[in-house]
Amino acid sequence: MDIIVCIKRVPEVAEVELRIDQSGKGIKKEGLVFSLNDWDNYALEEAVRIKEKYGGKVTAITVASEESEDVLRRALALGADEAIRATDPAIEGSDGYAIAKILAAVIKDIPFDLILTGVQANDNGYAQVGGTLAELLGIPHATLITAMEVVEKRAKVNRELEGGLEEVLDVGLPALFTIQSGINEPRYVSIMGIRKVAQKEIKVHDLGTLGLSPENAGEKGSMIVVDRIFPPPVGEGAEIFTGSPDDVAAKVTDIFAKGGVL
Amino acid sequence: MDFVEKYELCACLQCGKCTGGCPISMKAPLNIRSLMREVLLEGKSDRALERPGLWDCTTCATCNLRCPRGLKPAEFIVGLRAELVEAGRVPKTIIDALEGTYKHGNPWGRARQKRSEWKGDLAVKILPEEGEAEWLYFIGCAPSYDPRLQGIPRTLCRIFEAAGLDFGILGTKESCCGNEIRRIGEEGLFEELRGENTKNFRSSGAKAIVATSPHCFNAFKNEYNLDGFQVVHYTQLLTELMKEGKIKFSHEVRKKVAYHDPCFLGKQNGVFDPPREVLKAIPGIELLEFERSRERSLCCEGGGGRMWVEGTGEGKRNSEIRVRDARDMGAEIVATACPFCLLTLEDGTKTTGLEEKIHIKDIVEIVGEAIGFDHE
Numbered sequence: 001m002d003i004i005v006c007i008k009r010v011p012e013v014a015e016v017e018l019r020i021d022q023s024g025k026g027i028k029k030e031g032l033v034f035s036l037n038d039w040d041n042y043a044l045e046e047a048v049r050i051k052e053k054y055g056g057k058v059t060a061i062t063v064a065s066e067e068s069e070d071v072l073r074r075a076l077a078l079g080a081d082e083a084i085r086a087t088d089p090a091i092e093g094s095d096g097y098a099i100a101k102i103l104a105a106v107i108k109d110i111p112f113d114l115i116l117t118g119v120q121a122n123d124n125g126y127a128q129v130g131g132t133l134a135e136l137l138g139i140p141h142a143t144l145i146t147a148m149e150v151v152e153k154r155a156k157v158n159r160e161l162e163g164g165l166e167e168v169l170d171v172g173l174p175a176l177f178t179i180q181s182g183i184n185e186p187r188y189v190s191i192m193g194i195r196k197v198a199q200k201e202i203k204v205h206d207l208g209t210l211g212l213s214p215e216n217a218g219e220k221g222s223m224i225v226v227d228r229i230f231p232p233p234v235g236e237g238a239e240i241f242t243g244s245p246d247d248v249a250a251k252v253t254d255i256f257a258k259g260g261v262l
Numbered sequence: 263m264d265f266v267e268k269y270e271l272c273a274c275l276q277c278g279k280c281t282g283g284c285p286i287s288m289k290a291p292l293n294i295r296s297l298m299r300e301v302l303l304e305g306k307s308d309r310a311l312e313r314p315g316l317w318d319c320t321t322c323a324t325c326n327l328r329c330p331r332g333l334k335p336a337e338f339i340v341g342l343r344a345e346l347v348e349a350g351r352v353p354k355t356i357i358d359a360l361e362g363t364y365k366h367g368n369p370w371g372r373a374r375q376k377r378s379e380w381k382g383d384l385a386v387k388i389l390p391e392e393g394e395a396e397w398l399y400f401i402g403c404a405p406s407y408d409p410r411l412q413g414i415p416r417t418l419c420r421i422f423e424a425a426g427l428d429f430g431i432l433g434t435k436e437s438c439c440g441n442e443i444r445r446i447g448e449e450g451l452f453e454e455l456r457g458e459n460t461k462n463f464r465s466s467g468a469k470a471i472v473a474t475s476p477h478c479f480n481a482f483k484n485e486y487n488l489d490g491f492q493v494v495h496y497t498q499l500l501t502e503l504m505k506e507g508k509i510k511f512s513h514e515v516r517k518k519v520a521y522h523d524p525c526f527l528g529k530q531n532g533v534f535d536p537p538r539e540v541l542k543a544i545p546g547i548e549l550l551e552f553e554r555s556r557e558r559s560l561c562c563e564g565g566g567g568r569m570w571v572e573g574t575g576e577g578k579r580n581s582e583i584r585v586r587d588a589r590d591m592g593a594e595i596v597a598t599a600c601p602f603c604l605l606t607l608e609d610g611t612k613t614t615g616l617e618e619k620i621h622i623k624d625i626v627e628i629v630g631e632a633i634g635f636d637h638e
Contacts, residue, residue: 012365015373031375033365078350187350188357191364191450245409 001056001150003047003114006103006133007040007075009068010123018231025226036071039118043179045186047116048079050150057081059110063091063102072202077193078186083200088207090214095222096128102217103129104136105210114155115176119144130178141176142169146183269338271302273331280325280335285561289577290318294325294335301338306345316342317353318573321445321566322525327557336566343447352446359570360448363455367437368403369570377434380405380412386419387430389466397422397429397499398468400482402475403438404569404601410608411601415474417630418496424633425508427499429472435462439473441481441526446567456486463491472499474626476527476600477565483531495527497599497625501536504543511632514546519628520593521549522584522607523559524600537599540625544632550593552584560584564602581610588620599625 011032019028036044047058059082060075062068072083086102094102107115115134120127127143134141146166147158150173159167160180171177207217219225241248256262266272274295281287281295292315301310316339325335346352352360362371380401387393399422405411422429440455463471470492473479479495482488503509519541527533534556541549554560563573563580584607588596598604601624608622 014371015376033374035361035365185354186357188347188352188360189350190347190448191454192348193350193450195450 001050001054001114002110002112003050003056003058003116004107004110004112005040005044005047005058005060005075005080006115006117006129007044007060007062007071008037008118008121009034009062009064009071010037010121013122020229020231024228024230026229034067034070036074037118037121037123039120039122039179039181040071041118041186042181042183043116043118044075044078044080045184046148046179047114049184050114051079051081054150056113059084059112061086061103061106063087063094063099063106069202073194073197073200074189076197076200077189083202084205085202086205086207086210088214088217090207090217090221093219093222093225094217095224096126097132097223098217098221100129100132100136101221102207102210102212103133105212106205107133107137113153113173114150115139115174117176117178119178119180127178130176134176137176139174139176140171141178142171143178144180145177146180148177148183265306265341266302269298269341270331270333271298271338273333274298274302275331277330279328279330283324283328285322285324285563285580286315286318286320286573286575290573290575291315292318294319294339297342298335298338301342306342311342311346311351314574316346317356317567317571318575319566320525320561320563320568322561323530324525324561327529340445340447340566343445344449345447347447347449353571355570355572356446356567359567360443360446360451363438363440363443364451367455368407369438369442370403370407372407374434377401377406377436378431380407380415381419382416384416384419388433388435389430389468391433393430394467395428395430396469397427398463398466398471399429399431400439400471400473400478401431401436402473402478402601404605405474406436408601408605410605411624414601414624414626417635418474418626420635421500421509421626421629421633425503427503427508430466430468432462432466437462439475439478439481441477441485442565442567442569444481444485445565452485456481460486460488463488470494472496474601476524476531476533477602480526480530495531495533495536495599497527497536497540498533500625500629501539504540509629509633511544511629513632513634515544515628515632516546517594518548518550518592519595519597520552520588520591521555522552522562522596522598522603523556524598524603525559525561525565527599528559529557537597537625540629541597544628547628550591552587552591554587562600562603562606564600564606569602569605579606579610579613581606582614585610585614585616585620589616593620595621595623595628597623597625597628 021028058080060080061084063086117130144160145157146160149156278295319339321336323336359369401415405415440452444452482493611617
């Protein structure tokens with residue numbers, strides 16, 4: 001079972017006050033901590049588990065500049081056998097469609113039975129790459145996968161629906177699935193484990209070697225172009241209490257008491 | 263080196279003093295004597311590695327102290343955990359603590375930019391950017407971020423200032439000391455933290471390091487290579503400052519105070535007297551001793567990674583036993599000198615309903631009161 005996992009390096013944004021950069025279309029990256037997109041971690045774990053069960057090869061791919069090699073190293077330490085990075089100065093500003101085109105160009109020369117991606121990315125959350133990539137490769141896909149079982153050349157997958165329902169699909173391989181968080185418990189990747197793969201080769205492609213031109217990537221190659229990003233304006237009806245935990249608790253219980261809750 | 267050889271398992275007499283003194287074995291499925299035998303006979307089998315009690319150990323090191331052959335059973339546990347860490351088989355909450363430390367420099371995964379928020383508007387020199395100092399004060403992760411503890415470094419800085427100590431801090435450059443990280447079995451991450459902190463210590467220009475937490479103190483003193491630095495716990499420094507007449511107490515603290523020995527200060531580093539000397543010097547305090555004190559102090563269960571993983575045992579928490587003992591001996595305050603002990607014991611007062619009767623305080627807080635600082 002040969003599996004490809006598409007991964008992305010994203011900033012950790014919890015607790016951080018994000019600031020808009022000069023272009024007005026992105027965030028300032030200084031001082032931010034970057035790591036593997038959470039959903040992709042589940043996808044990688046799922047791929048490695050299937051490989052451990054059936055044998056085969058796991059290949060991790062990212063479309064990004066050199067600083068993203070740390071997430072590929074992490075993927076290798078977790079159990080991926082090969083890592084590929086596609087990069088080019090022209091990829092800046094690519095939307096999900098452009099990224100999917102680049103991934104499809106990388107994947108066309110690799111034999112595979114299964115492609116896994118995260119459902120979406122922690123940063124801009126479009127959830128576009130998985131579905132678009134499947135269309136470009138002409139294979140079936142299913143999203144929001146919370147359980148999967150591979151038997152011979154078919155996969156039985158559970159999709160998470162609204163209202164607490166689950167849908168079970170039977171899909172012929174090769175296919176692409178976008179993996180929901182919680183499908184498994186990803187293993188811990190130790191620092192020693194990452195050090196052990198420090199010398200392992202990461203294949204690097206640029207648009208030229210992939211048979212693409214700069215017009216296929218970046219804003220020119222995208223269907224969606226970001227106009228601007230901004231923090232939502234402060235609305236009304238919310239009050240933020242400050243002070244010691246005791247003071248804050250007293251204010252909150254006061255409101256509960258006045259509202260007749262207590 | 264072979265695992266059996268590394269932990270000298272062949273030398274074990276199977277006398278059981280380790281298990282007999284273990285503060286966990288009475289309530290959780292951890293039998294260290296039997297585990298050592300099992301690994302001696304069968305090697306690091308999956309059966310041994312899957313024993314649920316492995317994550318119950320607090321690495322308090324009572325077993326190390328009691329072993330008549332001088333073996334280190336607690337280190338053996340750390341060795342088994344290291345096997346699990348390298349295999350990725352680690353409880354989820356421990357993974358979060360390890361990844362939080364790797365990414366943000368603290369096991370709670372809080373933002374590095376907020377590491378100095380404990381200071382409030384207190385003016386403290388950041389070394390080396392804002393000048394030089396003789397002493398480097400290492401705050402530690404829990405006092406940096408936990409709202410219950412943040413007042414402790416604030417008060418300690420005011421005490422240092424009042425005593426005329428020449429000191430500074432690392433500010434947001436400070437990273438987890440790695441003491442618990444090593445005990446969780448993540449040796450690689452510990453090495454990274456040690457490297458980063460050591461580099462910052464050397465470039466700070468300070469000659470001596472004082473730590474809030476016995477856990478940081480233990481790591482710096484015994485597991486870093488800090489040649490040329492004096493490393494002390496704050497209770498040791500306060501004792502020195504008192505002897506030099508630099509700390510004066512102007513307020514009485516008329517309370518019965520029982521002192522709880524933190525394992526990493528007492529058992530593991532022999533610092534039993536300085537905390538007691540500080541308390542005895544405060545006017546009004548009647549110092550009480552637990553029946554189990556000094557080397558026999560009952561572990562609070564906060565060490566060795568247990569701040570991030572619940573024990574499997576169903577018996578009473580040790581902190582509850584400790585708090586009830588304190589009540590029975592008529593104590594009004596349990597004083598300690600460790601952020602983890604403070605949090606676990608305070609939880610014990612809540613779960614036993616003794617919140618109003620027994621107050622858990624860090625020695626710093628009591629010293630602050632006796633000097634006459636506003637209550638923080």
